[in-house]
Amino acid sequence: MLKYITKRILVTIPVLIGVVFLIFVMLSVVPGDPLTVMMGEKVKVDVIERLTKSMHLDDPWYVQFAWYLWNALHGDFGTSYKLMRSVSSLIANAFPKTLMLAVTAAALSWVIGIPAGIISAVKKNSLVDHLFMGFALCGVSLPAFSVGMLLQNIFNGILPVSGFASPMHLILPALVLGWNAAGTIARLTRSSLLEVLEDDYIRTARAKGVAPLSMIINHALKNSLLPVITMMAIQISSLLSGAVITETLFSIPGIGRLAVDAINGRDMPLLQGTVIFTTVVIIGGNLAADILYCVADPRIRVEGGK
Amino acid sequence: MEERLLQIQDLHTTFFTREGNVHAVDGVDMEIGAGENVGIVGESGCGKSMTAMSVMGLVKKPGKVDGGKILFDGMSLTDMRPKERRKILGNQISMIFQEPMTSLNPVTTVGKQVKEALCLHNKGLSQKEARERVVRVFEMVGIPDAAKRYGEYPHQLSGGLRQRVMIAMAMVCNPKLMIADEPTTALDVTIEAQILHLMKQLQEEKGTAVMMITHNLGVVAQFCTRLYVMYAGKVMESGTVKEIFKNVCHPYTDGLMKSVPDMESKERLYNIRGMVPSMLHLPKGCRFCPRCQYSGPKCFEEEPKLYEVSPGHFVRCFLFEQQTAQEGEA
Ligand SMILES: Nc1ncnc2c1ncn2[C@@H]1O[C@H](COP(=O)(O)OP(=O)(O)O)[C@@H](O)[C@H]1O
Ligand SMILES: [Mg+2]
Numbered sequence: 239m240l241k242y243i244t245k246r247i248l249v250t251i252p253v254l255i256g257v258v259f260l261i262f263v264m265l266s267v268v269p270g271d272p273l274t275v276m277m278g279e280k281v282k283v284d285v286i287e288r289l290t291k292s293m294h295l296d297d298p299w300y301v302q303f304a305w306y307l308w309n310a311l312h313g314d315f316g317t318s319y320k321l322m323r324s325v326s327s328l329i330a331n332a333f334p335k336t337l338m339l340a341v342t343a344a345a346l347s348w349v350i351g352i353p354a355g356i357i358s359a360v361k362k363n364s365l366v367d368h369l370f371m372g373f374a375l376c377g378v379s380l381p382a383f384s385v386g387m388l389l390q391n392i393f394n395g396i397l398p399v400s401g402f403a404s405p406m407h408l409i410l411p412a413l414v415l416g417w418n419a420a421g422t423i424a425r426l427t428r429s430s431l432l433e434v435l436e437d438d439y440i441r442t443a444r445a446k447g448v449a450p451l452s453m454i455i456n457h458a459l460k461n462s463l464l465p466v467i468t469m470m471a472i473q474i475s476s477l478l479s480g481a482v483i484t485e486t487l488f489s490i491p492g493i494g495r496l497a498v499d500a501i502n503g504r505d506m507p508l509l510q511g512t513v514i515f516t517t518v519v520i521i522g523g524n525l526a527a528d529i530l531y532c533v534a535d536p537r538i539r540v541e542g543g544k
Numbered sequence: 545m546e547e548r549l550l551q552i553q554d555l556h557t558t559f560f561t562r563e564g565n566v567h568a569v570d571g572v573d574m575e576i577g578a579g580e581n582v583g584i585v586g587e588s589g590c591g592k593s594m595t596a597m598s599v600m601g602l603v604k605k606p607g608k609v610d611g612g613k614i615l616f617d618g619m620s621l622t623d624m625r626p627k628e629r630r631k632i633l634g635n636q637i638s639m640i641f642q643e644p645m646t647s648l649n650p651v652t653t654v655g656k657q658v659k660e661a662l663c664l665h666n667k668g669l670s671q672k673e674a675r676e677r678v679v680r681v682f683e684m685v686g687i688p689d690a691a692k693r694y695g696e697y698p699h700q701l702s703g704g705l706r707q708r709v710m711i712a713m714a715m716v717c718n719p720k721l722m723i724a725d726e727p728t729t730a731l732d733v734t735i736e737a738q739i740l741h742l743m744k745q746l747q748e749e750k751g752t753a754v755m756m757i758t759h760n761l762g763v764v765a766q767f768c769t770r771l772y773v774m775y776a777g778k779v780m781e782s783g784t785v786k787e788i789f790k791n792v793c794h795p796y797t798d799g800l801m802k803s804v805p806d807m808e809s810k811e812r813l814y815n816i817r818g819m820v821p822s823m824l825h826l827p828k829g830c831r832f833c834p835r836c837q838y839s840g841p842k843c844f845e846e847e848p849k850l851y852e853v854s855p856g857h858f859v860r861c862f863l864f865e866q867q868t869a870q871e872g873e874a
Contacts, residue, residue, distance in 0.1 A: 330811070437646065437648055438641065438643050438646040438647045439646065439648055439649040439650070441602060441641065441647070442641065442647045442648065442649075442657075442710075442713075443660075444600075444602055444633070444651070445600055445602060445633060445634060445638065445639045445641075446632040446633065446634035446638075446660060446661040446664060446713070447630040447631065447632070447633035447635060447658070447661075447664055447665065448629060448634075448664065449627075450629075455651055456660075457652075460651050461649070461650065461651055464651075468711075534651075535650075535651065536651055536697040536699075537650060537697070537699050
């Protein structure tokens with residue numbers, strides 16, 4: 239298994255470099271002279287020349303890329319044009335907020351989504367099932383901004399609806415994100431469990447005299463949660479990379495908000511930085527999903543170990 | 545026959561589907577004595593598995609046992625509460641399935657899966673004792689390196705070994721009755737012979753009664769003492785293997801006999817003409833008559849009863865109605 243994981247990690251390195259390259263190229267070809275964006279129209283010529291040199295702006299693109307990659311490896315993603323602070327420190331500042339929001343939303347979605355999925359599967363086609371699945375469908379299909387505004391309206395005056403001053407401020411945005419994630423998880427848990435309950439080894443267990451509850455817990459659940467684990471890892475990585483709409487709507491200064499600000503201000507280094515950060519988080523999440531799957535499933539675990 | 549262990553009386557198992565009601569088991573009577581080895585034969589889809597599943601109480605929706613009685617060891621399984629019935633499953637009645645590749649849980653070690661059957665019905669057993677007993681049963685069913693295999697996962701074992709694990713699971717509580725639903729159909733011929741040999745040996749040692757479901761009369765000839773031939777949810781012929789092989793009566797049984805592959809002859813394998821009828825559109829009268837070369841006008845109109853052609857040998861065919869009557873007069 240160690241070999242499999244090592245291989246899996248090594249594979250991500252070229253992927254990362256490729257992604258950084260793509261982002262670099264895409265954002266370099268966007269029209270607009272960075273210096274004008276940065277300083278406005280009225281700047282002295284010698285200042286421009288000095289800055290052009292220090293930022294390697296007159297080098298060919300591949301030299302620029304090499305510099306960027308080299309600096310990025312050292313944690314330096316340049317300086318924000320607008321905020322005049324290093325991109326890394328801006329991200330480091332924003333990330334804890336996104337992290338808290340993501341963890342709360344993910345925890346909410348697991349605590350609600352998995353049991354709801356199990357109950358729905360066990361009581362298939364009952365009223366409870368329809369109710370849960372209706373809620374889940376709403377969570378999956380309603381766009382975040384409409385759910386967010388709805389909640390803001392309902393809870394206005396009861397809970398804080400904007401900003402990030404106390405844990406209370408987390409409740410509504412976490413609900414928005416958590417509802418969506420819980421919907422996906424509940425639906426996946428239900429369908430996966432129903433599928434597993436049709437498997438031959440469940441029949442074998444029944445033939446042993448296993449009681450229904452123990453059947454679900456000891457025989458069906460582990461198998462049916464394998465795809466759910468993968469989904470959870472991917473979900474949390476997407477939450478960690480910043481929920482643009484939710485963070486903007488609730489004025490949470492996280493990664494998502496940072497990216498929006500960068501776009502609005504044509505702040506290329508900041509945008510590059512946030513996009514690369516997001517990519518790393520998502521690749522990391524997928525990696526974690528694969529590793530978790532391989533820990534949980536003996537079929538992969540053993541073959542990988544050979 | 546020895547003391548009656550299992551008695552199935554007028555069993556009906558029906559699937560209530562959108563297209564209509566499928567009578568998968570349609571009035572079956574069957575008996576298995578203690579320690580007896582009984583074969584159930586028939587083409588695919590004729591209700592063998594459903595008969596077994598009805599005994600186990602494992603018929604799934606939209607199916608339902610909707611008539612008849614199943615008595616086991618003097619208790620009525622059909623009137624029992626689910627909780628009571630589960631105490632018998634895996635303990636006094638156990639079952640082996642056709643698909644060794646999928647019948648074991650892929651994420652649990654095979655040892656644990658067998659141990660569960662043991663511990664479930666022997667609450668006082670310590671984990672260590674249980675483990676030791678499972679390893680002994682593994683050895684008994686011929687799993688090499690039993691102690692090592694105990695901790696392995698199903699995908700690490702071959703089909704033959706997995707079926708041995710299933711047999712170990714079925715035998716671990718020393719059941720009175722073991723139902724084997726085509727236990728060797730998915731295995732190749734050499735492994736099939738080994739598994740049958742093993743089952744026969746265990747059965748003789750432990751005195752377990754076996755219900756051997758198969759579509760291969762060759763297996764029955766080797767393995768069983770008595771035989772039920774099923775067709776479209778009904779028993780068509782029953783009796784001792786000796787008697788039926790000596791004096792085949794029902795044209796369907798005759799067809800099955802001729803379809804057993806014979807290694808020596810070079811002739812093309814015989815096939816019963818026609819196909820198993822759709823269980824939704826069964827012919828009026830005898831169910832087999834559209835495929836039967838002896839069928840007369842009466843066969844298309846009326847359903848034959850089981851006629852006793854000689855003591856213990858029953859045939860559901862009008863060809864033998866006369867014979868019984870004459871014997872009755874004589
Ligand atoms: N889930 C189901 N829905 C409808 N009919 C079924 C279902 N399962 C089995 N049957 C019916 O029961 C009949 C007997 O099936 P089975 O006992 O499995 O046959 P076999 O003799 O091959 O073991 C089949 O021909 C089919 O018509
Ligand atoms: Mg079958």
